[in-house]
Amino acid sequence: MSVSLEEIKKLKELTGVGLTDAKTALTEADGDFDKALEAMRKKGLTRAEKKGEREAREGLIDSYVHSGRIGVLVEVNCETDFVARSDDFKALVHDIALHISAAAPDYITLEDVPAEETARVTAEYREKASNEGKPADMIDKIVEGQVKKYFAEKTLLEQPFIKNPDQTVGDLLKQHIAKLGENMVVRQMKRIELGVSE
Numbered sequence: 001m002s003v004s005l006e007e008i009k010k011l012k013e014l015t016g017v018g019l020t021d022a023k024t025a026l027t028e029a030d031g032d033f034d035k036a037l038e039a040m041r042k043k044g045l046t047r048a049e050k051k052g053e054r055e056a057r058e059g060l061i062d063s064y065v066h067s068g069r070i071g072v073l074v075e076v077n078c079e080t081d082f083v084a085r086s087d088d089f090k091a092l093v094h095d096i097a098l099h100i101s102a103a104a105p106d107y108i109t110l111e112d113v114p115a116e117e118t119a120r121v122t123a124e125y126r127e128k129a130s131n132e133g134k135p136a137d138m139i140d141k142i143v144e145g146q147v148k149k150y151f152a153e154k155t156l157l158e159q160p161f162i163k164n165p166d167q168t169v170g171d172l173l174k175q176h177i178a179k180l181g182e183n184m185v186v187r188q189m190k191r192i193e194l195g196v197s198e
Contacts, residue, residue: 056185064100072100076186083180109155121150
């Protein structure tokens with residue numbers, strides 16, 4: 001099955017893999033671009049996760065102000081100054097700032113959620129499930145799913161990205177790690193809304 005050079009280039013651009021890998025993926029997927037993209041994302045994400053162990057101390061601090069009412073500061077780190085100055089990295093950091101403005105996450109990762117907050121929310125959902133008469137043997141599973149969903153909605157890397165809800169912010173970050181070949185970390189964020197104090 002022959003695949004077009006345009007599709008190969010498009011797949012390469014989206015995943016950060018080489019032309020040969022992109023062509024192989026398209027051929028293996030019988031020319032189905034979406035199937036090839038999914039396969040390459042899995043490979044790319046595997047590479048990205050390996051890069052996640054490397055230290056990221058360069059990067060950018062970016063700001064975004066929406067209508068003079070919401071202000072965001074975000075620090076995203078990468079490994080080298082070279083990548084930090086690239087247009088792709090700058091665009092990523094700005095997109096993350098934009099997302100924080102719109103989605104108002106409370107935490108960056110699920111690991112940032114305090115244990116006492118997890119315990120409090122778990123207790124609330126457990127009580128609610130009991131009051132609704134859910135089967136006792138199912139309560140733990142139901143509560144676990146509800147708690148996970150609750151915190152995913154409040155956690156930056158778990159939230160659906162506002163510009164493409166089909167991927168999370170975490171997936172967007174991993175995509176850029178694969179594409180630019182460096183570990184990247186959202187180090188800190190601050191969102192200020194006019195008239196709303198923490």
